[in-house]
Each structure stands twice: as C-alpha cells, then as structure tokens.
Amino acid sequence: MAGGNAIRGTRVGAGPMGESERGESAPRRRVSYFCSNGHEVKPSFALEAEEPETWDCPRCGLPAGRDSQEPPAPPRNEPYKTHLAYVKERRSDTDGEAILEEALAKLRQQRGE
Numbered sequence: 261m262a263g264g265n266a267i268r269g270t271r272v273g274a275g276p277m278g279e280s281e282r283g284e285s286a287p288r289r290r291v292s293y294f295c296s297n298g299h300e301v302k303p304s305f306a307l308e309a310e311e312p313e314t315w316d317c318p319r320c321g322l323p324a325g326r327d328s329q330e331p332p333a334p335p336r337n338e339p340y341k342t343h344l345a346y347v348k349e350r351r352s353d354t355d356g357e358a359i360l361e362e363a364l365a366k367l368r369q370q371r372g373e
C-alpha cells in the first residue's frame with residue numbers, strides 16, 4: 261500500500277533528532293542536583309524511574325542533592341544529613357518541639373478542630 265510506505269518514509273527521514281528513533285524510545289527527564297561546592301548536575305532519568313535522593317557530583321565527587329539551598333554535607337563529617345538534622349543543628353531540640361507544637365496548633369485552628 262502506498263499509504264504505509266509514505267508513513268515509513270517520513271519516520272526514517274525525521275530530521276536531526278534521529279537518535280531517539282534508533283535506541284532510546286523511552287522518554288526521559290532531566291533532574292537537577294546541587295553539590296555543596298555549587299556545581300549543578302543534570303542527570304537524566306526514565307520518566308517512570310524514581311530519581312535518587314542524592315547524586316555524586318562528577319566534578320568534585322561530593323554528594324549532590326535536589327535542594328540548591330541545602331546541598332548534602334560532605335561525607336567527611338557524616339555520611340548523610342536530613343533536612344531535619346540541619347534544623348536541629350540551628351535550634352535546640354526543645355525549640356524545635358515548641359515550633360512543631362505551634363505549627364500543629366495553627367493547623368488545627370485552620371481546620372476548625
């Protein structure tokens with residue numbers, strides 16, 4: 261059939277993005293990671309894949325995180341620091357609990373409980 265041949269012809273000569281026709285058929289997305297040296301890494305992942313929490317910076321080898329404001333600490337001190345760990349460093353535990361209580365109370369008020 262002439263119609264089938266026409267469609268095939270268009271696909272083969274589809275232009276400069278020919279790579280996507282050949283190997284990678286799965287759509288990919290880029291995710292930005294930031295290391296504590298200020299480098300930005302943009303590895304790409306398959307759409308259905310879940311991106312990891314951290315990514316090793318190819319330039320300096322430090323772990324890079326999703327948050328540009330709070331990149332992961334260098335592994336020399338501690339292998340992994342959560343956001344909560346940062347918060348706890350800045351405030352005493354008691355302060356943190358008080359703030360949490362306050363936030364919860366506000367939330368309850370907003371919900372009218």
Ligand SMILES: [Zn+2]
Nearest residue numbers: 295299317320
């Ligand atoms: Zn880096």
